[in-house]
């Protein structure tokens with residue numbers, strides 16, 4: 001699921017669910033099927049507990065977390081993506097550890113808190129990142145971890161539709177917008193990471209990730 005990050009085409013017609021369902025239906029598989037590298041790097045050292053994956057897409061991150069011992073809630077607006085993700089999890093015997101939730105973050109309100117909340121490339125023309133990521137922060141329990149990864153605005157993929165720059169953020173912008181600061185939060189990682197990736201047509205590329213990891217100290 002990591003490398004083939006196209007973002008939804010920039011039309012305001014229809015709902016987020018329609019837009020993303022259409023996007024997922026356009027290919028039998030949209031993402032790579034591998035967990036995102038910054039998730040693996042940042043979550044490998046954590047004690048497994050409950051995890052929420054916001055915008056889980058085809059489920060590679062949720063599946064990876066489940067295999068690491070996490071109990072996962074994986075949320076996405078696209079029923080097409082979720083069906084694909086759930087089928088894959090069943091195939092590899094991990095469906096018992098993952099709950100798939102179809103919700104639109106424009107209206108969803110978290111009703112519980114998690115030890116880890118991960119939002120990986122939650123970029124959409126129909127959802128301001130500030131709105132989605134604020135929900136992510138709100139869902140972290142005291143002592144828990146917030147992990148936000150996105151395309152850095154200065155290192156966007158050359159493929160797909162990555163032209164609306166307001167969809168992208170730096171780790172500093174996220175920290176400022178969400179008030180990830182003392183005494184409520186400890187900032188563990190604010191980083192820019194360049195990595196090699198492969199585009200949808202096999203082209204080699206370098207992508208730049210914005211990475212924020214923080215621990216909630218208090219509410």
Ligand SMILES: C[S@@+](CC[C@H](N)C(=O)[O-])C[C@H]1O[C@@H](n2cnc3c(N)ncnc32)[C@H](O)[C@@H]1O
Pocket residue numbers: 001002005006007016020031036054055056057058075076077078081103104105106119120121122123124126127
């Ligand atoms: C760029 S993809 C990233 C998917 C996955 N996290 C990954 O890293 O491969 C963004 C995901 O967010 C989901 N999404 C977009 N808008 C959403 C919304 N309003 N509510 C919930 N999910 C949304 C899309 O369906 C899509 O699966």
